[in-house]
Amino acid sequence: RVTYVGYTPRDTTIHMAKREAPIVVYLHPSAIRMQPVDIHGNSEFFDRSLYPSALVLTNEQLKAIPSPGTKDLMRSLERLPGISTQSELSSSINVRGGSPDQTLITLDGIVVYNPSHVFGFFSMFQTDAIQAAKIMKGGFSSNYGPSAGSILEVLSKDGNNNSLGGTASIGFINTSLTLNGPVGNGAWILSARRSYLDLVALLLGNPSSIPSYYFYDTHGRLTQQLDQRTKISLTGLANKDHLSYENRQGNQTVDEAVYSRWTNILMGCEVSRSFGSSVFGRVLASVSEYDGNLEATQNVLLASLPRDSRLVRFDNQLRDISLKAEVDVVASSMATVKAGASIKRYRVGYHTDAAFDGRPVSIVRAYSVTSGFAQIEFRPFPTFSLTPGVRMSVFSLSDELRIEPRVVAGWHLRPDLTIKIGVGLYSQWLNGDRPASFLTFSGIDFWFPVDESVPFPVSRQLSGDLIYTPSPNLTLTLSGYRNDSRNLVELRANVEEARNVSEMFHVGTGVNFGFEFLADFNYLGFHGLLGYTLAKASRDFADIDQGRTFPARHDRRHTIDLVGSYETESGWQLSLGWNYASGQAYTSILGYYELGRLDPSILTSNSIHYVISRRNAANLPVYHRLDVGISKDFSFLGRRLRWRLDVFNVYSRRNALGATNGFSDDPYFRLLPIVPTVTVEYDF
Numbered sequence: 182r183v184t185y186v187g188y189t190p191r192d193t194t195i196h197m198a199k200r201e202a203p204i205v206v207y208l209h210p211s212a213i214r215m216q217p218v219d220i221h222g223n224s225e226f227f228d229r230s231l232y233p234s235a236l237v238l239t240n241e242q243l244k245a246i247p248s249p250g251t252k253d254l255m256r257s258l259e260r261l262p263g264i265s266t267q268s269e270l271s272s273s274i275n276v277r278g279g280s281p282d283q284t285l286i287t288l289d290g291i292v293v294y295n296p297s298h299v300f301g302f303f304s305m306f307q308t309d310a311i312q313a314a315k316i317m318k319g320g321f322s323s324n325y326g327p328s329a330g331s332i333l334e335v336l337s338k339d340g341n342n343n344s345l346g347g348t349a350s351i352g353f354i355n356t357s358l359t360l361n362g363p364v365g366n367g368a369w370i371l372s373a374r375r376s377y378l379d380l381v382a383l384l385l386g387n388p389s390s391i392p393s394y395y396f397y398d399t400h401g402r403l404t405q406q407l408d409q410r411t412k413i414s415l416t417g418l419a420n421k422d423h424l425s426y427e428n429r430q431g432n433q434t435v436d437e438a439v440y441s442r443w444t445n446i447l448m449g450c451e452v453s454r455s456f457g458s459s460v461f462g463r464v465l466a467s468v469s470e471y472d473g474n475l476e477a478t479q480n481v482l483l484a485s486l487p488r489d490s491r492l493v494r495f496d497n498q499l500r501d502i503s504l505k506a507e508v509d510v511v512a513s514s515m516a517t518v519k520a521g522a523s524i525k526r527y528r529v530g531y532h533t534d535a536a537f538d539g540r541p542v543s544i545v546r547a548y549s550v551t552s553g554f555a556q557i558e559f560r561p562f563p564t565f566s567l568t569p570g571v572r573m574s575v576f577s578l579s580d581e582l583r584i585e586p587r588v589v590a591g592w593h594l595r596p597d598l599t600i601k602i603g604v605g606l607y608s609q610w611l612n613g614d615r616p617a618s619f620l621t622f623s624g625i626d627f628w629f630p631v632d633e634s635v636p637f638p639v640s641r642q643l644s645g646d647l648i649y650t651p652s653p654n655l656t657l658t659l660s661g662y663r664n665d666s667r668n669l670v671e672l673r674a675n676v677e678e679a680r681n682v683s684e685m686f687h688v689g690t691g692v693n694f695g696f697e698f699l700a701d702f703n704y705l706g707f708h709g710l711l712g713y714t715l716a717k718a719s720r721d722f723a724d725i726d727q728g729r730t731f732p733a734r735h736d737r738r739h740t741i742d743l744v745g746s747y748e749t750e751s752g753w754q755l756s757l758g759w760n761y762a763s764g765q766a767y768t769s770i771l772g773y774y775e776l777g778r779l780d781p782s783i784l785t786s787n788s789i790h791y792v793i794s795r796r797n798a799a800n801l802p803v804y805h806r807l808d809v810g811i812s813k814d815f816s817f818l819g820r821r822l823r824w825r826l827d828v829f830n831v832y833s834r835r836n837a838l839g840a841t842n843g844f845s846d847d848p849y850f851r852l853l854p855i856v857p858t859v860t861v862e863y864d865f
Contacts, residue, residue, distance in 0.1 A: 183208065232589060233601040233644045234318040234660055236261055240338075243308050245708065245746040245756055246810075253303035254314055254335065255296060260742045260758055262660070262697035262712035263318050267735055267765065268838050269806070269830075269852055272297045272304040273626070275735040276318050276331040277662055278693030278718030280669075282613025282628070283330025283638070289337050289402070289416040291449040292501055294471040294613075295626045298396050298422060299354070299376070305420045305445065309348050309359040310372035310400045312336045319662050320603020320644030322589045323554040323570030324507065324519055327609045329640040329666060337402045337416055340368030347865055353858035354378075355396075367405040367412075374398050392426035392439070411454045418447040438492065443473040443625045459511040466504050473497045473625035493535035493677075499611075499628045502526040515560050519570075522553040527610065529630040535677035542680060546630035549577040550610045556587075564593035576610065578632055583608055583639075599648040608639040612686070614672045629670075634683035640666040656701040663694040669720065689722030691733065706749070712742040731796035732766040739763045756810040764801035767840055769794045791842070801840070801849065807831040821864040829856040 184190040188208035195204060238257060246257045255272040258264050263277045273281035273296070286293040288306075296304040306314075317325070317332040325332050338361070345362035357374035379395040398420030405413050421444045428437040449467035456462065475495045505523030512518055530545045556570025567590045574583040587605025594600060612629045631637040644662045651657070670686040679685040695716030702709045718733035725731070739762065746756040772792040812825035830853060837849035 232317050232322065233320045233591075233603040233646045234263075234662065235315060235321075236318075237313055237315045239313045240308060240311055242708075243311065243314070245754070246744055246758055252308045254306040254308065254311065255304040258314070258316060258333070260710065260712070260744045260760070261316070262699050262714045262740070262742065263662075263695070263716070264316065265735065265737060265740060265762065269836070270302060270838070272302070274333075276316070277664060277695065278691075278716055278733060278736065279330035279664065280613070280733075280735070281626075282611065283328060283609065283640075284333055285326070285328035285331070285609070286333045286335070288335045288418060288447060289414070289449060290451065290465045290505075291416060291418075291447045291467040292469045292503070293335075293418075293445065293447065294469060294499055294501070294628060295443055295445055295473065297443075297626070298398070298420070299394075305398050305418070306335060307357060307359070307372045307374055307398065307400055309350070309357065310338055310370060310402075312338045318644070318660075319642045319664060320589065320605065321587075322568055322603070323556045323572040323585070323587045323605075324521060326552065326554075326572055326585075326607065327525075327550065327574070329607045329609045329638045330664070337400070338370050339402065339404050339414075340370035342368045348862055349865070350860060350862045352860035364403070365405055366407070367403065369401070369403045371401040372399070392424055394422075394424045394426075396420065396422040410456070411452065414451045414453075416447070416449045416451075418445065420445050438476075438478050440476040441474060441625060444471070446470045460508065462506070462508040464504075464506045467502075469499075469501045469503075471497075471499045471626075471628065473627065475625055494533060495535065495625075495627070496530070496532040497625070497627045498528075498530040500526075500528040512557075517558045518555075519558070520553075520555040523551070525550045525552075525610070527630065529611070529628055531627065531629060533677050537678065542677070544630075544679075544682060544685075546632055546682070548610075548630065548632070551575045551577075566591045574608070574610075576631075576637065583637075597650045600646070601648070602643075602645040604643045606639065606641055608637055610637050612638065612670045614670065629685065630682060632682050634681070635670065635686055635688060636668045638666060638668045638670070640664050654702060654704045658697075658699040658701070660697040660699075661695070662697075664692070666691040666693075671720075671722065671725070687722045687725050689720055689725070691718065691720045693718045693733075707745065707747045709746075710742070710744040712740075714740040716740070726796040729795065731798070734766060734797060736766045736797070737763045752814050754810075754812045754814075758808045759806070761805040762803065764803050764837070766797035767799055767801060768797055769799035769840060770842060799840075801837040804836045806834060806836065817863065821862075823862040825860045825862070827858050827860070829858070830854060 182190055182192050183206045185208055191206060191208055193206060243254060243257050244252045246260060255274060258274055259266050265275050266273065267275065274284055275281060276284050286296060296306065298305050313336050315334045319331060321332055340361035342363050347358065347360040350357045355374050355376040357372065359370065359372040361368065361370035375397040376395050379393045382391040382393050385391065398418065400418045403415040407413060422442060424439060424441045426439045447467070447469050449465060451463060451465040453461070453463040473496070476492050478492060503523060503525045505521060507519065507521035510518040526549045528547045532541065532543045534541045536542060552572065552574040554570060554572040556568055558566060558568040560566045569588045572585040572587065575581070576583070585606040585608065589603045591599065591601045610631055612631060612635070613626055614629070615627055642662070642664050645660065647659045649657045667690050669689055669691045672685060673679070673687060676685050693716070695714060698713045700711040716737065718736040719730050720733050721728070721730050741761040743759045746754065748754050770791050771794055774790050808827065808829050809831055810825065810827045812823055815822045815824070833855035835851040835854060838852050839850050841848055841850060
């Protein structure tokens with residue numbers, strides 16, 4: 182009998198005589214009838230063809246990019262065109278000229294409000310627990326929001342369904358442990374990480390020159406297949422950063438002090454179910470809480486406040502309780518309908534005692550936003566797709582109905598050439614910023630509510646891509662964008678004196694536009710990315726700089742990024758990342774004059790008056806940095822052991838963080854020198 186899958190078996194007699202010619206047996210094709218199979222997954226997450234300006238980084242790609250101390254998602258993202266950070270001490274990203282609060286960050290659909298560790302040196306996302314991340318820089322469809330800028334989706338790993346295993350890692354800054362395995366009809370994964378600078382300081386007798394600092398985070402996910410059509414997933418994350426620093430004079434008087442902590446707690450439960458072969462639904466309930474606290478002497482914050490040794494306090498709390506449901510309906514081979522609804526309940530609190538007279542300020546707001554969307558993806562022929570949609574929201578404090586039409590389209594002009602475009606209206610229901618006096622401290626973020634006096638930020642976006650693939654190993658992408666925004670906010674210089682939301686902000690408009698180029702090359706174990714960004718971000722505020730247009734603080738005209746990784750036949754992995762960028766804009770000091778003090782209780786620095794330039798009229802020196810990494814896999818006790826060396830800032834260029842007040846030898850605050858780190862990972 183001769184058999185083959187997909188063909189009818191055939192019985193035949195073969196005579197084993199001596200012969201040189203092959204024996205040929207012809208079989209007739211035969212369809213095999215099977216029971217229906219439901220496949221659950223997140224194909225849309227990895228499908229870049231649906232959205233303009235969308236990029237997906239897998240776990241393997243994240244680990245291939247050199248990063249100081251630990252492989253980090255946010256450090257990898259800043260290597261892509263159109264994405265930057267204000268410094269290497271900040272993991273908050275600026276996407277296409279937008280401020281960090283305009284990027285909506287989610288973990289399995291749960292909003293993350295502060296992703297920073299080590300004052301922004303890297304983020305709280307552990308690469309061992311991440312499956313992939315997708316960044317949509319603009320022009321996204323109606324099912325995403327609320328965001329007036331961009332979207333960053335992070336997807337957790339599901340764990341191993343077959344066996345128990347894990348990865349242990351010890352490095353220069355922290356150590357981590359990831360475990361995963363099967364349970365019931367699914368799997369679980371749990372990853373934990375902790376730094377140990379505080380333990381080093383303890384061993385050294387807690388010298389005053391070393392701050393007591395630590396962070397930890399835990400990230401877990403549990404999935405269960407309830408039946409062939411239903412899946413439930415639970416995601417949780419908790420992290421904390423804690424800093425304590427005191428500089429004493431003669432071990433008695435505290436001259437400088439900083440006490441700070443910030444925490445995130447995320448919990449979410451998603452139930453997904455397929456209803457037949459053409460209908461799929463999901464429901465997600467989630468809670469996200471952020472709590473930031475800072476107490477510091479005023480000379481640490483570079484603020485001109487009374488009584489130089491007085492501790493000032495800033496507190497910020499944010500709670501986001503969300504419930505959302507979505508349904509996908511495959512109406513035909515040419516049309517898919519997607520619709521959904523959500524309700525968010527915000528509670529935002531801001532507290533400080535940094536006012537000139539020391540009076541405490543407390544601002545608390547609670548409000549809700551109800552949203553819904555509907556869109557239909559047309560594919561009239563295989564090479565063209567058109568997705569019109571609309572997103573609608575109602576703000577509880579005003580009962581205003583916000584309607585946001587959006588359209589996303591893609592067209593394969595020929596097999597090697599594709600054009601994509603996205604246009605629409607976008608909005609968000611929170612404002613985030615950091616006081617200008619926090620230049621040297623970028624750990625905690627501050628979130629502020631919107632209300633009747635400070636309207637929510639809105640934007641009108643246009644984004645397009647032209648993608649050319651001359652060969653299977655090379656993809657060239659040219660992108661262009663424009664973002665016109667209203668109701669942008671900047672904190673006032675005397676924000677600590679504000680008694681309500683309207684007194685905290687300047688409110689104005691902004692325009693971001695630019696072009697991006699990305700070359701993605703793969704060949705024989707080498708993967709390279711070359712990116713270039715030409716961009717401009719400008720702002721107009723009636724009560725700033727006499728209403729004249731000025732550059733945004735994070736405005737950079739030119740940025741070049743080069744990333745490469747190569748794996749040799751002997752198992753060595755080599756990687757490098759080089760970045761060159763125009764200097765950021767800042768407001769410079771042109772001169773100063775001094776007046777006699779009228780009141781001895783006022784700081785001496787208050788008698789010095791500065792003459793400053795127009796808003797952000799000067800630029801810091803150009804920024805450039807080279808990072809390299811090398812790793813090698815070995816076998817130890819039958820398991821993989823990886824040794825990795827990362828060198829941050831190879832040629833030790835001390836880039837500028839910001840400008841000083843002009844009274845020091847160096848006109849700039851300087852960033853980090855060369856930082857080599859060694860990490861060892863072991864799979865078990």
